[in-house]
Amino acid sequence: MSSIQDFLKLQGQTNQNPYLIEVEKSKGIYIYDKSGKAYMDMIAGVAVNNIGHCHPKVIAALKNQIDNYLHVMVYGEFIQDSQLNFAKKLTSLLPESLNCVYTVNSGTEANEAALKLVKRVTGRTELVSFRGSYHGSTHGSMAVSGNEIKKQAFRPLLPDVRFLQFNSREDLEQITTKTAGVIIETVQGDAGVRVPRQEFLKALREKCTEVGALLIFDEIQCGMGRAGKMFAFEKFNVVPDILTLGKALGGGMAIGALVSSSKNLYEFTYNPMLGHITTFGGHPVVCASALACLEVMETEIDFNEVERLGKLLEDLIKINSEIKEIRRIGMMFAFDMESFERVERVVKKCLEKGLISFWFLSHPYSFRLSPPLTITEGEIRKAAQIILDSIEETRL
Numbered sequence: 543m544s545s546i547q548d549f550l551k552l553q554g555q556t557n558q559n560p561y562l563i564e565v566e567k568s569k570g571i572y573i574y575d576k577s578g579k580a581y582m583d584m585i586a587g588v589a590v591n592n593i594g595h596c597h598p599k600v601i602a603a604l605k606n607q608i609d610n611y612l613h614v615m616v617y618g619e620f621i622q623d624s625q626l627n628f629a630k631k632l633t634s635l636l637p638e639s640l641n642c643v644y645t646v647n648s649g650t651e652a653n654e655a656a657l658k659l660v661k662r663v664t665g666r667t668e669l670v671s672f673r674g675s676y677h678g679s680t681h682g683s684m685a686v687s688g689n690e691i692k693k694q695a696f697r698p699l700l701p702d703v704r705f706l707q708f709n710s711r712e713d714l715e716q717i718t719t720k721t722a723g724v725i726i727e728t729v730q731g732d733a734g735v736r737v738p739r740q741e742f743l744k745a746l747r748e749k750c751t752e753v754g755a756l757l758i759f760d761e762i763q764c765g766m767g768r769a770g771k772m773f774a775f776e777k778f779n780v781v782p783d784i785l786t787l788g789k790a791l792g793g794g795m796a797i798g799a800l801v802s803s804s805k806n807l808y809e810f811t812y813n814p815m816l817g818h819i820t821t822f823g824g825h826p827v828v829c830a831s832a833l834a835c836l837e838v839m840e841t842e843i844d845f846n847e848v849e850r851l852g853k854l855l856e857d858l859i860k861i862n863s864e865i866k867e868i869r870r871i872g873m874m875f876a877f878d879m880e881s882f883e884r885v886e887r888v889v890k891k892c893l894e895k896g897l898i899s900f901w902f903l904s905h906p907y908s909f910r911l912s913p914p915l916t917i918t919e920g921e922i923r924k925a926a927q928i929i930l931d932s933i934e935e936t937r938l
Contacts, residue, residue: 568595571914582897584913589763592790593838594914600793603834607827617824624829631836637781642804645824649762649788650678652798655818656784660723660756662809670724672708674733689904709742714749721755728774729764734905735869735876743780756783766790767915770849770872793835795828848915851922858926875911882906891932
């Protein structure tokens with residue numbers, strides 16, 4: 543039996559048409575298959591490998607921690623340097639009100655913990671989210687996600703969830719003293735890169751403060767430099783009560799983080815104790831990788847260059863008449879075409895030509911790009927040409 547047959551038989555599948563690249567290794571912006579073919583990873587593992595694949599500082603940090611110890615105890619019981627140093631670095635990059643970190647296994651778990659935390663702090667039950675949102679695939683995170691097609695087979699989900707229109711100031715009046723918390727992607731990813739208006743986010747912050755609801759910014763996809771700042775909320779000068787992170791935070795390792803005030807997070811310690819608990823959250827090896835990733839982001843990533851190269855890629859591709867609209871912030875892109883079928887042909891042709899693009903679960907008329915922030919101008923121009931050639935070669 544071939545490895546592809548084994549893969550399809552032995553591993554649970556998420557869709558009927560996986561890419562089926564047999565990965566041998568990865569480095570920088572490239573993934574190499576077992577035949578030696580190189581693929582430009584213009585998706586970065588869906589906004590995970592923001593500093594590229596196998597950054598040497600991340601690899602060194604991983605090897606150093608592995609030589610010392612692996613898992614020793616459930617999160618929160620032992621003092622471990624990699625966890626503590628990671629928390630110190632992360633909070634040093636954030637506003638003073640976001641001064642405490644609860645490290646978990648994934649972005650979805652960070653959102654699950656955030657939903658629990660707003661209920662625990664406020665004593666309220668209502669959760670507010672936005673249409674078009676995506677916050678994860680577990681029951682709680684799915685309950686506050688906006689894609690009804692993806693949710694209908696798994697109901698009942700969490701009760702007392704209200705959905706508002708993204709970017710609608712009028713809808714914010716539905717946030718009341720019954721609302722425990724409001725969760726919003728600072729930039730909506732799965733909806734096709736929907737960027738909020740400054741005045742909308744400012745009004746949302748003010749409304750939450752007015753009624754005593756906690757504001758959660760989900761930056762699992764749009765954070766960690768993806769939007770052109772270390773954290774996307776820096777683009778809008780609006781600070782949440784709770785920040786959730788994941789994806790790129792680990793430098794290629796699986797991690798999530800719930801960040802809030804130490805006062806808020808202390809609520810998990812009593813009535814009941816162990817209000818949130820995780821066995822492998824804060825794994826020392828993963829925290830070592832995350833710390834290295836943050837240090838690379840802080841010292842090696844020029845966000846002005848991220849913006850310049852993001853704009854360059856947008857300008858190079860928009861010349862094609864089949865691109866109906868481009869939505870971009872930093873290096874987070876959605877390219878609209880006339881139909882899902884058209885997008886599918888382009889994505890498949892790019893793959894044949896050695897470039898990995900992708901689509902959106904909730905916006906099938908677009909293809910997405912989220913390249914590593916370490917990409918060079920030469921690589922941007924090469925990628926744009928492959929995409930333009932793929933569009934031309936797949937015209938009917």
